[in-house]
Amino acid sequence: MSRKFLVGIYNDDEKAVSAVRELKKNHMDVYDVISPFAVHGMDDALGLAESRLHITGFIYGATGTAIAYSLMTWVFTSDWPLNFGGKPHYSFPAFIPIMFEFTVLCASIGMTVTFLLRSGLFPGRIRETLDDRFTDDKFGVVFHLHKNLSQQEIDKIKQMLQSTGAEEIKEKELAKHY
Amino acid sequence: MAINRSAEAMTIFAVICAGLFPVFHMGRVWLIFFNLPYPNTRGPVWPNFNSPLMWDVFAISTYFTVSLLFWYTGLIPDLASVRDRAKKKFTKFCYQIASFGWIGSAKHWQRHEALSLVLAGISTPLVLSVHTIVSFDFATSVVPGWHTTIFPPYFVAGAIFSGFAMVLSLMLIARKVLNLQQYITLEHIESMNKIIVVTGSIVGCAYLTELFTAWYSGSIYEGYAFANRALGPYWWSYWGMMTCNVISPQLFWVRPLRRNVWFTFFMSVVINIGMWFERFVIIVTSIHRDYLPSAWSYYSPTYVEISIFLGTIGLFLTAFLLFSKVAPVIAMAETKHILKISGDAQKAAAAAHHSHEPAAASFQVHQS
Numbered sequence: 001m002s003r004k005f006l007v008g009i010y011n012d013d014e015k016a017v018s019a020v021r022e023l024k025k026n027h028m029d030v031y032d033v034i035s036p037f038a039v040h041g042m043d044d045a046l047g048l049a050e051s052r053l054h055i056t057g058f059i060y061g062a063t064g065t066a067i068a069y070s071l072m073t074w075v076f077t078s079d080w081p082l083n084f085g086g087k088p089h090y091s092f093p094a095f096i097p098i099m100f101e102f103t104v105l106c107a108s109i110g111m112t113v114t115f116l117l118r119s120g121l122f123p124g125r126i127r128e129t130l131d132d133r134f135t136d137d138k139f140g141v142v143f144h145l146h147k148n149l150s151q152q153e154i155d156k157i158k159q160m161l162q163s164t165g166a167e168e169i170k171e172k173e174l175a176k177h178y
Numbered sequence: 179m180a181i182n183r184s185a186e187a188m189t190i191f192a193v194i195c196a197g198l199f200p201v202f203h204m205g206r207v208w209l210i211f212f213n214l215p216y217p218n219t220r221g222p223v224w225p226n227f228n229s230p231l232m233w234d235v236f237a238i239s240t241y242f243t244v245s246l247l248f249w250y251t252g253l254i255p256d257l258a259s260v261r262d263r264a265k266k267k268f269t270k271f272c273y274q275i276a277s278f279g280w281i282g283s284a285k286h287w288q289r290h291e292a293l294s295l296v297l298a299g300i301s302t303p304l305v306l307s308v309h310t311i312v313s314f315d316f317a318t319s320v321v322p323g324w325h326t327t328i329f330p331p332y333f334v335a336g337a338i339f340s341g342f343a344m345v346l347s348l349m350l351i352a353r354k355v356l357n358l359q360q361y362i363t364l365e366h367i368e369s370m371n372k373i374i375v376v377t378g379s380i381v382g383c384a385y386l387t388e389l390f391t392a393w394y395s396g397s398i399y400e401g402y403a404f405a406n407r408a409l410g411p412y413w414w415s416y417w418g419m420m421t422c423n424v425i426s427p428q429l430f431w432v433r434p435l436r437r438n439v440w441f442t443f444f445m446s447v448v449i450n451i452g453m454w455f456e457r458f459v460i461i462v463t464s465i466h467r468d469y470l471p472s473a474w475s476y477y478s479p480t481y482v483e484i485s486i487f488l489g490t491i492g493l494f495l496t497a498f499l500l501f502s503k504v505a506p507v508i509a510m511a512e513t514k515h516i517l518k519i520s521g522d523a524q525k526a527a528a529a530a531h532h533s534h535e536p537a538a539a540s541f542q543v544h545q546s
Contacts, residue, residue, distance in 0.1 A: 036259065037511040038287040046284055053292040071215065075224045084228055094228040097311055101236040104300050108244045112251060115293045116278065119286045121254070125279030132262040134282055135255070137514070 002173050004145040005031070006154065007130050008161030009138050009168040013039045016139035019164035020045040023141070028157060034130060034140040053118075057111040064106025068099045128174045138167075145171065180362040181370075183256075183509040184352065184502070185345045186249040191497040192344070193242045195490035200234070202486065230314035237311040241304055248297040251290065254280050255511040309333040316460065322403035323464035326391065332384035336453060339377035339423070342370050343449035348498060350443045352507055361508050364437050371436040374449065378427035381456075385424060399469070407463045411476055415458050422452025 010016040017039060023030055024045065033042055043050075072095045076082070081089045116122060134140050143157055161169050201207055213235045215224055225232050258280035261273035280286070313329035346367070353362045392404040407416045426448050430436050467474045479487075501507070 033284040034282045035284070035287065036282060037255070037514045038291045039284075040515075042284055043288050048285060048288055051289050051292040053289050054296055057296050072227045075215070076227065080221060080224055082226075084226060087228065091228055097230075097233040097307065097314075098227055098236050100303075100307060101233070101240040104304055105236075105240040105243060107300060108247050108297055111293055111296060112247045115251070115289050119283075119289055121278035121280060121286075123278060124275045126274050127279040127281050129262065129281055135259040135262045135280075 002175050004171060004173045005130060006143040006145050006157060006161075006169070006171050007034075008141045008143075008164075008166035009131065009133070009170070010141065010165060011138060011167050013037075013042075013139055015165045016141060017041050017045050019141055019161070019166070022164050023160055026160065028160065029143070030141060031144040032142040034134040034142060036135050036137060036139075039139070053111060053115060056114050057107045060110030061103045061107035063110075064103040065099050067106070068102035069095060072098065128176070130172050130174070131170070141166070180358075180366045180508065180513075181345055181349055182512075183249070183252065183505075184349060184498075184507045185341070186245060186252070187501045187505075187507075188345060188348065188494075188498060189245045189341075190242065190249060191494050191501075193238065193245065194497070195494050197238055197242070198486075198490060198493075200238075230311060230318050233311045234315055237308045241308040244297065244301050244304055248294070248301055251293060251297070252509060252512075253505060254278055255282065255290070256506045256509065258282070259510055260506065305337070306334055309337045321464050321468060322397070322399040323407065323460070325400075326388060328384055328387055328391070332381065332388075335377045335380035335384065336456065339374060339381055339427075340450060340453035342374050342377070343446040343453070346370055346374075346442060346446035347450060350439060350446070352502060356502070356507065358508065361513065364439075367439065367442055368433075368436045371430045371442060371445075374427050374445075375430045378423060378430075378449070382424035385420065403464055403467075406467055407459060410463065410467070412459070412463045412466070415455050416463070419452055419455035419459050422448050423456060426452075 008019070010019060013035065016033060016035070020030055020033060020042065024047065030046060033039070033046060035042070042048075073090060076089045076091075087094075129135075130140055130142065131138065141161065145154065158169055201210055204210065204213075213225055213232070215227070225235075254277055257273055257277035261270060261277045264270035264273055310330040310333065313333035316324040317326060317329040319325060349362060350367075353359060389404055389408075392400045395401075406412075426445060429441075429445070435441050462477050466477050
């Protein structure tokens with residue numbers, strides 16, 4: 001299903017942040033903000049909940065630690081208890097380096113895969129862009145023009161975008177939800 | 179920010195090259211998977227998890243994987259930027275695949291930041307761990323000259339030292355060829371040279387501590403190994419190492435030299451040679467005369483060894499050239515943070531306030 005978007009294009013990130021604050025104050029439903037870099041303060045202005053990615057990172061890491069510890073313990077104490085130079089079968093200090101490495105490995109792979117999946121990114125994914133300049137030096141404040149919006153409301157959004165310093169306002173229809 | 183992306187790329191290519199040597203050393207390259215602890219039909223026989231060599235398998239593969247993930251996730255927004263500028267259809271298609279469909283949505287950026295922060299945070303201890311574990315390969319052996327507790331910090335300092343020199347060697351060329359003088363500034367180069375002085379001095383301290391400990395321990399084997407290093411048949415490699423790694427970086431105490439691009443380039447090459455001598459000294463001088471005098475000999479590399487070594491240099495340079503051809507060598511999205519319009523206004527205000535502010539700001543940029 002095609003969707004129509006209204007985009008206000010700003011030439012500076014601080015202008016975009018204050019515009020979003022202003023729009024939100026007037027109870028306008030900002031759909032998204034597209035920017036060439038991570039804009040400081042934008043999450044707050046948009047009211048985005050904090051990402052839980054680091055929590056997943058902790059869970060993946062802890063899983064890695066547990067797997068590494070239990071595998072080494074099981075292998076050396078019960079599955080194949082070999083005698084290495086008379087050292088104890090359960091030699092915890094010698095397990096620490098591999099436990100650390102495996103923790104880091106699991107946390108980083110897990111977090112990256114979660115990040116890619118949650119953001120719908122994968123090799124070959126093709127998304128239609130609203131404007132090619134958003135990966136260069138422009139910042140887009142995006143509104144979703146759904147059917148229920150009256151022309152009056154749309155005009156009000158346009159007017160608000162203009163008054164908050166948008167350089168350019170354009171409408172674009174994307175074939176798919178982005 | 180000026181050098182991080184290309185330094186990460188060099189890390190990855192260098193790890194690939196470095197990883198080849200233990201693989202060749204194991205003799206039967208096609209049985210390399212025996213290193214991995216997977217349930218097998220040979221018992222199952224497991225690798226020895228108590229061995230530093232096994233730790234190294236984990237350390238190097240983890241280091242490689244995490245560096246690759248960190249590098250590539252950082253590269254995704256920049257590849258998307260290249261995609262949107264591409265003029266040819268085929269080029270655009272390639273970058274579309276490589277940029278994973280990145281558009282720069284606010285939520286994506288938020289997650290991207292969270293991921294970058296954690297990956298950067300966990301790869302920092304990883305740098306320490308990988309060099310520490312490599313040094314354990316030597317330190318836990320009983321070979322004189324290797325069996326020392328100073329090895330872990332010594333190897334970490336040496337890695338930072340030679341890493342910075344390598345980055346300088348290549349980035350000074352890239353800076354000239356790709357016209358990056360505005361991004362890799364003299365302040366960056368000077369800051370890197372300061373790090374080279376510090377780490378070079380730490381390495382020098384470690385060399386002297388080794389000598390002192392060899393004498394002070396009273397161990398005749400340890401004492402002989404070090405006397406043999408400095409005065410034996412391989413004296414040239416020891417003094418080459420001392421000159422290149424300890425004495426010559428001290429010239430960077432002089433500010434005009436730190437800020438001279440040609441001198442910096444020359445020194446970075448000297449340091450790379452010095453660090454190669456260091457590895458040669460550690461490995462060759464310790465084992466050419468071990469506990470068994472009948473096994474003493476003079477080692478000189480065969481054409482196969484020389485070819486493998488030259489091959490890895492070729493592999494590294496090819497990979498780096500390909501990278502600088504197809505991907506942005508500067509972290510663009512991160513740089514845009516500070517080169518934006520309001521950033522210019524702030525810089526002008528800061529310059530009006532403090533005349534030395536721009537230099538301090540660019541140093542912080544490099545640090546982050």
